[in-house]
Amino acid sequence: MSQKFKFTVYCLLFTVYCSLSACVTTENFDLLRQDVTQLQKESLLLKNELNNLKEKTSGAVREESFNAIRQSQAEIQSQLSNVSRDIQVLSGRFDENKYFMEKALKDSATERDLIKAQIMSIEGQIKDIREKLNALESQTGQQKEPPKEQPKEAEKRVEEPEKEQQQQGVQPPKATELADKTKAYEAAYNTFKEKQYKEARMKFEAFIKEFPKDNLTDNAQFWIAETYYGEKDFEGAILAYETLLKKYPNSEKAPGALLKQGFSFIEIGDRKTGKVILEKLRERHPDSKEAELAKKKIEEIEKKTGKRKK
Numbered sequence: 001m002s003q004k005f006k007f008t009v010y011c012l013l014f015t016v017y018c019s020l021s022a023c024v025t026t027e028n029f030d031l032l033r034q035d036v037t038q039l040q041k042e043s044l045l046l047k048n049e050l051n052n053l054k055e056k057t058s059g060a061v062r063e064e065s066f067n068a069i070r071q072s073q074a075e076i077q078s079q080l081s082n083v084s085r086d087i088q089v090l091s092g093r094f095d096e097n098k099y100f101m102e103k104a105l106k107d108s109a110t111e112r113d114l115i116k117a118q119i120m121s122i123e124g125q126i127k128d129i130r131e132k133l134n135a136l137e138s139q140t141g142q143q144k145e146p147p148k149e150q151p152k153e154a155e156k157r158v159e160e161p162e163k164e165q166q167q168q169g170v171q172p173p174k175a176t177e178l179a180d181k182t183k184a185y186e187a188a189y190n191t192f193k194e195k196q197y198k199e200a201r202m203k204f205e206a207f208i209k210e211f212p213k214d215n216l217t218d219n220a221q222f223w224i225a226e227t228y229y230g231e232k233d234f235e236g237a238i239l240a241y242e243t244l245l246k247k248y249p250n251s252e253k254a255p256g257a258l259l260k261q262g263f264s265f266i267e268i269g270d271r272k273t274g275k276v277i278l279e280k281l282r283e284r285h286p287d288s289k290e291a292e293l294a295k296k297k298i299e300e301i302e303k304k305t306g307k308r309k310k
Helices: 002-020 026-144 151-168 173-193 197-210 217-230 234-247 254-267 271-284 289-309
Strands: none
Touching: 026 173, 026 289, 173 197, 173 217, 197 217, 217 234, 217 254, 234 254, 254 271, 254 289, 271 289
């Protein structure tokens, strides 16, 4: 724009000069030259001002661009933080589901043990039946070929089979007890899997009453607590888990009982006690899967508590 302006000025000056050249004096020519010089200075000033204006405008646009970038970066950082929190929550839920799946596998192992116990009981019964058959076969053979004996010896022979028959008519107490125990526990556990919690609880309580010193008694107490947890009766579950922990502190179900007891306290709003129990679990059973879940839950509680403080 400055070049066009200068060219226009020069053309006007030239035209004026040509038209007035005949009558213009030297003094007027000097004045005209001064005017041209002044116009050139003003044109230069305008050019400088235009350049300064361009620089300022460019700086403002650049600053706006930087601000837009900063705002975009802040939004991205915020989104990343939200995604990170979501990932942590999902990770906690995944670990919790993994724990319950592993627990279900352990329960299936318990079922296999029960089935083995049933098989052993049946094998014992079959063995007893075979012994009875052998005894009956021997008695039948003796009846077909009665030996010549003295009267007293013959009386003894007659009395002995009768005694054997009386003894064989009674099933060995160990096999009977094993079969009854297995059936009782299996019936209670199947009822629990069908989510008939109240009925399952009654059956497990009956099992504990009938077999108080059995190696499955602590498991029965754990499932009693689980029936309360399944009914969302968290206070009842807390007491039932506590019974297991006091009576059977070395039970394999102790880590699970501590974990679910901590969860129960959290469910009723007592996060502080729940956190203490979960920390106790991590201290007593640091290498267990339950300890990993307890760690995730503690971190979740601390995050929620920190947000509320802010």
